[in-house]
Amino acid sequence: MRVLLTGAAGFIGSQIADLLVDEGHDLVALDALLPQAHGGELPEWSRRHDPVVGDVRDARLLDRLLGGVDAVCHQAAMVGHGLDPSDAPDYVSHNDYATVVLLAAMHRVGVSRLVLASSMVVYGEGRYDCATHGTVRPAVRSVADLAAGRYEPTCPDCAGTLASALVSEDALLEPRSTYA
Numbered sequence: 001m002r003v004l005l006t007g008a009a010g011f012i013g014s015q016i017a018d019l020l021v022d023e024g025h026d027l028v029a030l031d032a033l034l035p036q037a038h039g040g041e042l043p044e045w046s047r048r049h050d051p052v053v054g055d056v057r058d059a060r061l062l063d064r065l066l067g068g069v070d071a072v073c074h075q076a077a078m079v080g081h082g083l084d085p086s087d088a089p090d091y092v093s094h095n096d097y098a099t100v101v102l103l104a105a106m107h108r109v110g111v112s113r114l115v116l117a118s119s120m121v122v123y124g125e126g127r128y129d130c131a132t133h134g135t136v137r138p139a140v141r142s143v144a145d146l147a148a149g150r151y152e153p154t155c156p157d158c159a160g161t162l163a164s165a166l167v168s169e170d171a172l173l174e175p176r177s178t179y180a
């Protein structure tokens, strides 16, 4: 299978690149080598896979790279929680806008198979159950609770104790940062 791998120089993408090549797939590796992720150093693996250095937001580049591709594995993103709201435009541009440029290019070229990386941060606090109210979005911690060293979130409906539970893929979405 011919696979376009975005974010191929990243922490996760570089592992996927190795696996794809080891399993005999035809790899098209793309990465913008963001300075936030790489500090100017070309990662060691890049010399093994010879990636195209370019940006997912570049529709013309995508049209060229998608020729003959069977599937896309989209791992390019700006990760971490950022310093302050001033970097929100970069998060939205690299994560949301780049993804829709990619989806539009896949549609143009007729590629329909996509693996898209998400993150557990979309679930916010995770899953919490109240004995009375079932699965709830935990209330924001009060300053008084934090000052008293009470860090466990409480039920937004009855302020009662919550039990944490395993997070499944259909857990409530509760993004709490620009990245999330």
Ligand SMILES: NC(=O)c1ccc[n+]([C@@H]2O[C@H](COP(=O)([O-])OP(=O)(O)OC[C@H]3O[C@@H](n4cnc5c(N)ncnc54)[C@H](O)[C@@H]3O)[C@@H](O)[C@H]2O)c1
Pocket: 006, 007, 008, 009, 010, 011, 012, 013, 030, 031, 032, 033, 034, 037, 054, 055, 056, 057, 074, 075, 076, 077, 078, 079, 094, 098, 117, 118, 119, 120
């Ligand atoms: N590392 C984790 O623990 C973790 C956990 C949950 C989810 N994820 C998700 O997995 C994906 C990969 O994360 P990672 O940890 O490998 O991050 P990373 O920063 O190591 O790699 C991301 C790569 O994408 C590249 N990139 C960013 N914007 C680009 C653009 N516009 N065009 C081309 N390349 C671009 C960067 O240069 C970088 O090499 C992300 O979607 C992230 O949200 C990672």
Ligand SMILES: [Zn+2]
Pocket: 130, 131, 132, 133, 155, 156, 157, 158, 159, 160
């Ligand atoms: Zn309750």
